[in-house]
Amino acid sequence: MSKKQTLVVIGNGMVGHNFLENLVASDIRDNYDIVTFCEEERPAYDRVHLTEFFSGKTAEDLSMVSDGFFDANNIKIHIGDKAVSIDKANKFVTSAKGVAISYDKLILATGSYAFVPPIQGHDRENCFVYRTIEDLEALTEAAKAAKVGAVVGGGLLGLEAAKALKDLNLKTNVVQFSSRLMSAQLDTGGADMLAAKIEALDISVLPSKNTRKIVDGTECKHKMEFADGTSLETDIVLYSAGIRPRDEIARISGIEVGTRGGIVINDQCKTSDPDIYAIGECAVWNEETFGLVAPGYNMGRVVVADLQGQEAQFAGADMSTKLKLNGVDVASIGDAHGNADGSLIYTYQNGADEIYKSLVVSADKKKLLGAVLVGDASGYGALSQYYLNAIDLPEHPDSLIIPSRSDESVGLGPDALPDSAQICSCFDVTKGQICSAVENGCHTMPALKDETKAATGCGGCTALLKSVLDCELEKSGFEVNTDICEHFAYTRQDLYNLMMVNEIKSFNDFLKQHGQGVGCEVCRQAIGSILASYWNEYVLSDQQMSVQDTNDTFLANMQKDGTYSVVPRMTGGEVTPEGLIAIGQIAKKYNLYTKVTGGQRVDLFGARLDQLPPIWKELIDAGFESGHAYGKSLRTVKSCVGSTWCRFGVDDSVGLAVALENRYKGLRAPHKIKFAVSGCTRECAEAQGKDIGIIATEGGWNLYVCGNGGMKPRHADLFATDLDKETLIKYIDRVLAFYVRTADRLQRTSVWMENMEGGLDYLKSVVIDDKLDICADLETHMQNVVDTYQCEWKTTIEDEDKLKRFRHFVNSDETDENILFVEERGQIRPANEDERELALAEEV
Amino acid sequence: MSNWIDICAVTDLQADSGVCALVEGKQIAIFYFAKDNAVYAIDNYDPFGKVHVLSRGLIGDIKGEPMVSSPLYKQHFSLKTGQCFDDESVKNTVYAIRIENKRVEISLEG
Numbered sequence: 001m002s003k004k005q006t007l008v009v010i011g012n013g014m015v016g017h018n019f020l021e022n023l024v025a026s027d028i029r030d031n032y033d034i035v036t037f038c039e040e041e042r043p044a045y046d047r048v049h050l051t052e053f054f055s056g057k058t059a060e061d062l063s064m065v066s067d068g069f070f071d072a073n074n075i076k077i078h079i080g081d082k083a084v085s086i087d088k089a090n091k092f093v094t095s096a097k098g099v100a101i102s103y104d105k106l107i108l109a110t111g112s113y114a115f116v117p118p119i120q121g122h123d124r125e126n127c128f129v130y131r132t133i134e135d136l137e138a139l140t141e142a143a144k145a146a147k148v149g150a151v152v153g154g155g156l157l158g159l160e161a162a163k164a165l166k167d168l169n170l171k172t173n174v175v176q177f178s179s180r181l182m183s184a185q186l187d188t189g190g191a192d193m194l195a196a197k198i199e200a201l202d203i204s205v206l207p208s209k210n211t212r213k214i215v216d217g218t219e220c221k222h223k224m225e226f227a228d229g230t231s232l233e234t235d236i237v238l239y240s241a242g243i244r245p246r247d248e249i250a251r252i253s254g255i256e257v258g259t260r261g262g263i264v265i266n267d268q269c270k271t272s273d274p275d276i277y278a279i280g281e282c283a284v285w286n287e288e289t290f291g292l293v294a295p296g297y298n299m300g301r302v303v304v305a306d307l308q309g310q311e312a313q314f315a316g317a318d319m320s321t322k323l324k325l326n327g328v329d330v331a332s333i334g335d336a337h338g339n340a341d342g343s344l345i346y347t348y349q350n351g352a353d354e355i356y357k358s359l360v361v362s363a364d365k366k367k368l369l370g371a372v373l374v375g376d377a378s379g380y381g382a383l384s385q386y387y388l389n390a391i392d393l394p395e396h397p398d399s400l401i402i403p404s405r406s407d408e409s410v411g412l413g414p415d416a417l418p419d420s421a422q423i424c425s426c427f428d429v430t431k432g433q434i435c436s437a438v439e440n441g442c443h444t445m446p447a448l449k450d451e452t453k454a455a456t457g458c459g460g461c462t463a464l465l466k467s468v469l470d471c472e473l474e475k476s477g478f479e480v481n482t483d484i485c486e487h488f489a490y491t492r493q494d495l496y497n498l499m500m501v502n503e504i505k506s507f508n509d510f511l512k513q514h515g516q517g518v519g520c521e522v523c524r525q526a527i528g529s530i531l532a533s534y535w536n537e538y539v540l541s542d543q544q545m546s547v548q549d550t551n552d553t554f555l556a557n558m559q560k561d562g563t564y565s566v567v568p569r570m571t572g573g574e575v576t577p578e579g580l581i582a583i584g585q586i587a588k589k590y591n592l593y594t595k596v597t598g599g600q601r602v603d604l605f606g607a608r609l610d611q612l613p614p615i616w617k618e619l620i621d622a623g624f625e626s627g628h629a630y631g632k633s634l635r636t637v638k639s640c641v642g643s644t645w646c647r648f649g650v651d652d653s654v655g656l657a658v659a660l661e662n663r664y665k666g667l668r669a670p671h672k673i674k675f676a677v678s679g680c681t682r683e684c685a686e687a688q689g690k691d692i693g694i695i696a697t698e699g700g701w702n703l704y705v706c707g708n709g710g711m712k713p714r715h716a717d718l719f720a721t722d723l724d725k726e727t728l729i730k731y732i733d734r735v736l737a738f739y740v741r742t743a744d745r746l747q748r749t750s751v752w753m754e755n756m757e758g759g760l761d762y763l764k765s766v767v768i769d770d771k772l773d774i775c776a777d778l779e780t781h782m783q784n785v786v787d788t789y790q791c792e793w794k795t796t797i798e799d800e801d802k803l804k805r806f807r808h809f810v811n812s813d814e815t816d817e818n819i820l821f822v823e824e825r826g827q828i829r830p831a832n833e834d835e836r837e838l839a840l841a842e843e844v
Numbered sequence: 845m846s847n848w849i850d851i852c853a854v855t856d857l858q859a860d861s862g863v864c865a866l867v868e869g870k871q872i873a874i875f876y877f878a879k880d881n882a883v884y885a886i887d888n889y890d891p892f893g894k895v896h897v898l899s900r901g902l903i904g905d906i907k908g909e910p911m912v913s914s915p916l917y918k919q920h921f922s923l924k925t926g927q928c929f930d931d932e933s934v935k936n937t938v939y940a941i942r943i944e945n946k947r948v949e950i951s952l953e954g
């Protein structure tokens with residue numbers, strides 16, 4: 001029986017824990033009994049995201065330890081116990097609680113402590129550091145009774161701490177010794193821009209302040225007195241004046257430490273004692289310490305490899321950083337100060353948008369040596385790749401920081417990166433590793449993250465990772481999974497073609513012939529929409545009913561409280577006084593909230609399910625029709641008043657809008673469709689923001705297509721000019737029928753256009769030149785839709801059987817008593833949760 | 845022994861869709877999977893939207909398990925167990941339901 005060796009890790013912080021994970025994942029895990037000492041009251045947690053504690057993350061959220069990790073891997077952890085001495089000669093460690101353990105291999109991962117300058121009064125009450133969860137808890141508690149806070153130190157961490165104070169509602173000051181912020185990472189121009197941006201966030205920056213002592217204040221708890229004779233009153237002092245390696249246990253145990261502190265290690269991360277390693281912030285390599293996690297993780301990997309008997313060496317680390325401070329993007333790469341001989345500097349400064357960028361390049365302008373980005377760090381990914389992989393710069397390096405006013409992009413495509421390029425620096429994942437993971441089947445971001453760990457640390461590499469993934473998928477011809485859901489292995493377009501070819505008229509036939517299972521809300525709705533676009537049958541027919549989206553099923557939009565909205569059509573936004581009065585009377589009778597919509601018509605809210613039929617009956621009797629506000633279908637055709645009244649009007653925009661709305665009303669499509677018609681180029685109807693936009697000119701109508709408002713606005717493209725009405729309608733018929741047949745599920749015309757190979761020119765060649773010889777077919781399709789139009793509400797209220805669906809209960813005539821309104825500005829609105837509770841309490 | 849309460853005729857149900865029943869003051873959503881002649885009953889209350897609307901959601905299956913998707917924010921609930929597929933910590937109440945002599949019957953005793 002071979003006896004196991006004992007491996008002891010002192011410190012269960014980010015690096016110590018990451019080392020344990022790597023060790024137990026390796027093939028030497030069974031060679032050791034593993035023991036770890038953890039001085040803090042809880043095992044490893046994510047210090048990098050410590051500040052998120054203030055935005056609601058709990059200690060558990062921040063934990064780095066997966067459930068049952070220590071038990072499952074047979075690791076003995078001594079929580080809340082500090083290792084106090086090492087007997088090198090006899091190879092054992094003793095702890096504060098009296099545990100003594102013999103080791104064969106010992107790993108020191110003791111991290112750093114926050115440095116507190118030895119100022120007189122530094123240890124007064126309410127003076128804190130920013131390193132552990134306990135620090136943050138104490139700070140939060142003290143902030144409750146405080147008004148002003150001061151951070152000592154304007155480095156990376158200091159600014160992060162300043163944000164925390166700000167979020168605790170303190171009037172925040174950053175007091176710094178140096179003349180500029182983040183002096184290690186930024187050049188003067190970058191630091192000035194950053195200071196301006198930080199000040200704009202209502203955080204005062206006090207540069208060149210040497211704090212002499214801290215004494216009693218008059219308005220606040222403390223007064224900080226500076227060497228220049230000025231002072232600052234504050235209730236809380238938060239030190240962020242740098243970190244120092246925790247090397248005390250090494251010192252007292254006779255392990256070599258550096259001249260400026262830190263446990264000295266060689267390339268294999270071994271200390272002066274060959275059985276003792278040191279990793280993470282406590283270590284000093286080549287007279288350098290590393291205050292970031294990534295180098296510490298790297299050291300840990302080197303130790304695992306060394307224990308396995310493999311060649312591995314630590315070779316220093318890239319200290320480039322990118323972060324968002326209070327919403328301000330800041331990044332620094334390599335030699336930001338231009339210290340290298342003969343280096344050249346390019347700067348771009350944009351005072352208006354508060355953006356500063358500088359590049360440090362080699363004398364021959366071929367290589368990037370460093371960079372600073374403030375206000376816009378979008379170029380960080382590409383720049384750090386130029387830097388890390390010594391990629392040749394473009395002929396004019398400044399093109400990398402000067403905003404491109406044309407569409408040409410100067411970014412570095414993932415294809416240009418060598419396989420050795422490091423994509424994720426937190427977990428040292430290269431492009432090559434990512435590519436092979438993709439090849440082995442990781443085709444989604446979650447799968448890729450799970451497999452490679454890339455993008456699971458600081459998250460800074462997420463965008464780059466995604467672009468490598470997309471690029472690889474495309475290159476290797478892997479098909480990105482486009483099945484609409486687990487029940488149908490087809491795209492919407494496939495389904496559309498299947499329906500046409502096989503003349504399928506119902507969801508159940510679709511399922512029988514091409515699907516599996518019983519379906520879900522995605523395929524039901526998609527197929528419902530396809531069937532409705534093509535056959536244009538009554539959507540509540542027995543065949544179609546179960547596949548409509550919830551809103552289509554009840555021909556109304558469900559609101560947050562389960563009631564519905566009612567939107568009668570008002571073609572072109574035109575309405576007679578009688579019409580308005582009728583709407584007003586109906587709204588009053590049923591106590592509905594009324595509002596003029598952004599689509600130039602009136603919306604009535606707060607109708608209960610059972611009230612929908614009687615409301616619609618009255619509207620129809622008054623001459624209204626369904627406005628299809630619930631359907632993925634034509635919504636509104638907005639108009640401006642046009643030549644009829646307007647002194648500038650060139651043509652009758654209202655007349656055309658009414659005609660178009662009447663022509664296309666009821667058309668079911670992959671997504672909703674909106675039109676607008678303006679009477680002259682002043683464009684009061686905002687036609688260029690619509691799927692179909694029309695503007696009158698002296699020579700006829702100009703047609704614009706594929707515009708969008710909403711989440712991602714898109715200007716419509718000018719499709720054809722000076723059209724007569726007949727040609728205009730012909731083109732619109734064709735564009736819409738082509739859209740309905742070829743677009744993806746829930747794709748607006750704007751996105752459809754963006755994804756169309758050949759774009760606008762291609763669409764023109766199909767619609768105007770009839771390149772595919774399908775225009776006659778498209779027009780017939782559209783004419784069929786126009787000819788078979790019916791007002792769905794009219795059909796519904798005439799069918800007793802259909803009305804059964806609008807009862808709230810199948811077995812009772814009662815209505816939903818949980819719906820509760822309150823009054824606001826003279827109308828009803830849904831009660832909020834507090835109001836509901838109050839009402840319930842009163843009832844009891 | 846379960847106490848079966850008569851609700852309605854099978855023909856009152858909507859094929860491949862839902863209706864809501866009032867049973868001893870409780871709102872219960874009933875779904876009818878026509879092909880399998882199967883019925884399911886779940887509390888009509890949507891724990892996310894906090895209103896009584898589940899009967900108006902679309903139904904289907906997730907890997908063979910019958911489910912309803914909320915009409916408000918589209919979370920999916922198993923009709924067998926009430927478990928929410930999108931949030932492990934949320935579970936809705938399901939009730940025993942059967943078809944007897946072309947009538948639909950529910951038992952509140954679980």
Ligand code: SRM
Nearest residue numbers: 557565596597598599600601629635708709710711712748
């Ligand atoms: C009522 C109204 C707001 C208002 O009080 O003015 C409204 C209300 C809703 N909009 Fe809208 N939109 C309304 C005009 C608009 C406009 C303005 C316009 O049409 O000129 C836009 C931007 C223009 C555009 O669509 O390009 C607009 C862009 C959206 C979007 C984003 C679409 C996009 O492509 O990004 C959504 C979300 C969606 O459809 O997926 C949306 C979705 C919704 C929904 C359906 C949200 C929902 O699912 O419950 C709202 C339901 C209203 C209801 O129950 O009737 N609404 N919505 C407007 C109704 C117009 C009408 O008479 O039919």
Ligand SMILES: Cc1cc2nc3c(=O)[nH]c(=O)nc-3n(C[C@H](O)[C@H](O)[C@H](O)COP(=O)(O)OP(=O)(O)OC[C@H]3O[C@@H](n4cnc5c(N)ncnc54)[C@H](O)[C@@H]3O)c2cc1C
Nearest residue numbers: 011013014015039047048082083110111280281291292293
């Ligand atoms: C607010 C904040 C933000 C940060 N942001 C970033 C960032 O964006 N990117 C980045 O790369 N880095 C960031 N860092 C730095 C990063 O957290 C550290 O680099 C990392 O935690 C170092 O890991 P470590 O294991 O070496 O040290 P630590 O995580 O400090 O772990 C050391 C552990 O050892 C324990 N210990 C010490 N001595 C003993 C002993 N004798 N016995 C038992 N236990 C002992 C300590 O109590 C501690 O728990 C940030 C740090 C802070 C505080």
Ligand code: SF4
Nearest residue numbers: 559597598603710711
């Ligand atoms: S903007 Fe948003 S909240 Fe307002 S109506 Fe449109 S969808 Fe509703």
Ligand code: FES
Nearest residue numbers: 424426457458459
């Ligand atoms: S670089 Fe931090 S997660 Fe990848």
